[in-house]
Amino acid sequence: MPDTVVNLVDSPALGVLIGIAGVMAALTVNVLFLVWLERKVSAWIQRRMGPTEVGPFGMLQTIADMLKLISKQLITPRHVDKPLYHIAPVFVFVPVVAAASLFPFDEHVSLQNLDIGLVLVFAFGGLGIVGIFMAGWGSNNKYALLGAMRAVAQNISYEIPLILSTLSVVLMVNAMGDANTNGMNLAQVASMQHDKGFWFVLVQPVAAVIYFIAALAETNRAPFDIPEAESELVAGFHTEYSGMRFALFFFAEYSNMFIVAMVATVLFFGGWSGPLLPGAMWFFLKTYAIVFVMIWIRWTFPRLRFDQLMSFCWLVLIPLSILNLLVTAFIARAV
């Protein structure tokens, strides 16, 4: 079993604390970088310059933004459902941190190596939706409520093809390995690709595409960003939030993006395996490449209509992913 930070320290509680601190620090830096990247890439795609003033290439711009958000007054609108309104940002934020601590960054580097890693990642992803609905309901605002309802409907729908497409990879790993192999264990999925010498995107292209589309919808990103469609809903479920509470939603959004990219890296692109460079470097290179494609897609495609979005999920993605799963299961049994 690979070493993990939790196993390295004697006391499990201390290990968990160190792990959480590490993950939160890494995620914060990562979010700051991703926001900068998003702004820069969108600017470059639109033949603009993006942030250039603060620091080299404007890289410190997001730090300035963060300091501004931290120092802002927290405004609580009248007539909000106070408990829900206050808890919602935390409820969105915490699962993200928990989910981010489950990944194998290198062959033997992970905070926790659990046999149910994949299930946990999606379970935490599902928890975040509860927080989003709390925010939408508690805000006592029609835009927030509409945005939250859309987010819930969309996330619940798209979770099905998301999980079905990953399930076919799990089936495949189980079929290819011995009795001890567990396809739900993220580290084992990555090392399986390393041992076999090919990425699963080559044998599961349909699952990879379905996963990617569903992941875009799960993270509420364009062209599926209907829950926060600016032209219709102001800002969606976080319309009434400002200051650090808004920052927490933002943090969760960008971290979610990073998490689905990490899942894609582990399941379809070989995780940390790669020549020459150290494993962690390959892991983050691949993850950022996927994130770049997500940003690229956001600044290319227009937003879908809501009925198009739902019918695309239920009429195309879910049947296709079930078909893919059946074919995978059939082949796995036959081989």
Added chain:
Amino acid sequence: MRAVRAVFVGLWSLLVGLAITIKHFGRTTILRKKVTEQYPHEKPVMSKAYRSAIKLIRFDETNSHDCVGCKACERICPSFCISVDGDKVDGIRKKRATHFEMDFALCSLCGLCIDACPTDTLEYSKLYEEVGYTRHWKHDLLKDFNAYEAQFVAEQRAREEAEAAEKARAAEEKKAAAAAAKAAKAAEAAKAAEPGAEPVADPAADAAAEEKKKKIEAAMAAKAARLAAKAAATPAPEES
């Protein structure tokens, strides 16, 4: 079959879209072709036709403006936004502007002041960052010239002195030349008279000329007297 084809056409259109955006991405990142002007760092070059607040032209010969403070612009301005003052400077023929302010907030950019300027020293400037930090902010058109004013006065004085000296020298030379010509003529006449030829001037003609001159003088005097009498008779016309 048509549905399958539609799916592939749709997928292809998505890829085409992605190709377009990445092409622009590459143009800005790799080819570094940018279309935005980084304004505070890069200043735009204003068009020839751009009209902003008036300014005083700096002439190459004098390295200064040529405003004489005549107030022609101040008088013609329909918006009353110019205020000029001029004063005599020792040793210089023309007056010099001592104060030239315009309130750009009132200016309608009609350009009458530019047309009215007798020394053609006004023109539209190309200023575009017209920001005032106080309510009564005005353009001081002499601001850029004040530092050079003493130098200009000294130089102009030297120029005018040199000019005067040149003029005096030229007059002297002309006089000398005239005297020389007279002398030469006289010498020639003397030379011509020597062989006993007819004299150049004959006394009868001289007397006639004298008579004519006297006549003219008398006529002029009479005319002046007539005019004076007329002026005294009619009431003086009002000063215009």
